[in-house]
Amino acid sequence: MTLVAGGLRLELPAGWEARVRRQAPSQPGRPGNVLLHAATIPLPEERGDFGSGVVERLGPDDAFLALFEYDERDAVKVLFKAPRIPVPKPSDFSPDVLQRTTAGNTGAQWFFSASGRPFSMHAVLGSHARRAPGATKLARLLQGLTVDSL
């Protein structure tokens, strides 16, 4: 299944659910930023942009990913100097890289630009002990992600 929205194209592997939305802009006249959520569990309607409401429900082999776009003009800032979508590795994950630390969960976060658009990507796995297969699962998901320029 292919998901196309907000200048993102995601070939969704089996076992994943994903949603994309264009955020309501903070200021009138600006384009809304794009937010992608993907998880190996059903996504609840009420969820924080970086996964609160979802990550608490992850089982040991589950994964959640949030791709959060920033303002277009932020792309030139040093925070977004990495030039491409990252490939998650097991060593990227730590139990404290979480918006809210939750027992068992482990997370990773990256800032980068793709096609001139600034993003952060936050991934959460249900088990730090099982981060290796989790990272592989996420890497496979991201192989199917392309970002178009605005």
Add this chain to the structure above:
Amino acid sequence: MTATADALQALGRGSDSGLAQRAADAVTGWLSRRTSRRGFLVRAGVVGSALAVDTIGFALRPQSAYASVCGPGSNCGSGWTVFCATINNGVNRCPEGSVAAGWWKADGASLCGGHARYIVDCNATCTNCGGGGSGICARSCWSCSCRCGPSSSCDQRKACCNAFRYGQCHQEVPQVGGVVCRVVSCTPPWRWERCSTAPATDNNTRNHNSAQLPRAYTSITARHIRLGENGSKLGNTVYGEFAVPGGRAQRYENGRISASTATGAHEMLEPIAGTFVRNGGEGGTLGFPATGTVVSRDGRGLVNRFQRGRISFHPDLGTFVLTGAIATRYAAADGEDGQLGFPVSDATVTDDGLGSYARFQHGRASQLGTGEVFLTHDVIADAYERAEAEVGVLGFPLAGEQVVASGRFQQFQYGRISGNLVTRAHWLSRAIAAKYVELGAETSSLGFPIADEYDAHAWPWKTPANPEVRTVLFEHGSITHEVFTGRVVVQQTP
């Protein structure tokens, strides 16, 4: 497996605050019917706060009001981050060694009057770290270490534990450490911090709070928001609101807001706020502020009016308090922007206790007893002070300054001051003043006085051989008063 692309509508500003308030009112009523009046009142402060933060939670779940003040997930094990006010002496700002690194909002927050509440993460700074591209430096480089919030607070959430960056703020900083604490605001962070506008939302944090933060949306909150809140001249909140006689007040880094039903909510910037507190605050002579702090016309001074007075500040002069009729008269004379300029003294009771006065850059206000306040200006005020003002030989003024001939004069209890542009102003008292008026005063052939009254025999010991002889020199003559004999002599010069 499902895949859905949904461009969601913007969430409008929440309209459930009225509902929450009604629910709070209803539960308050329910509680009040089931507890003694005294017991209810004693608990009302904390309970009211709890209801304002988490109406449904407090009413339906068994928990202490104190816990509800801090909202859900307030213990250390919850995994959330502590509020900065909790660990920063009540100040709602990023503490030393941390920097605002990102923000999110919770929509429909009762603490922001039903509007969005913004939460800004303050992340630790990194020291001696190089490289890396994740936006977060290695834990060994953080300027803090992981701990729980203080056990003395209900906000025992974690400090400096979570290695997460929301990313909208200080994007010029390549790496930061963990999240030290959270700052809150009802004003979008890009208006008061170096943040961009990409909105992140997490409504699960809507009711997170601290006992060291304001606990409800009030007229004081609304006023702070109108002034720019965290980015205002008042700065950030320092602890929460508190009751004062007749109303409520809130401290800020650089001032205070006080509110009463009669006056509404008005701010006082420092150093006016400090002077206000030293003078008894809301329960003191001044009462509640009737205006916010206004900048004077010269752009340097600050002024607040109160129910019963005024405080003025000028960086070159200091901060002074005017009260009662003197403050009212000064206001009627255009205050700091008027002819008198800024005060250089408080309104003060005279040494003899007969009245009060205040000194200004360009004059003086005097009040005998509870009578009318009269002003003296410029050179007349200078002459009045040379005569030791209210407690001197002239006593209190009986009228304001008046124009006569080519100059001005002012009448006092026991004398007169006259002057023009050439002679300047000079004082004369009692018998000499009476004779001068009898002769026609400034319009007489004597003209204006050219010096203050003086004792021609100014040797300190008065003896029959050295009697007191008072003299005033005029443009065209003199008047002499031999005090022991009572004789008054007028001399005309051609």
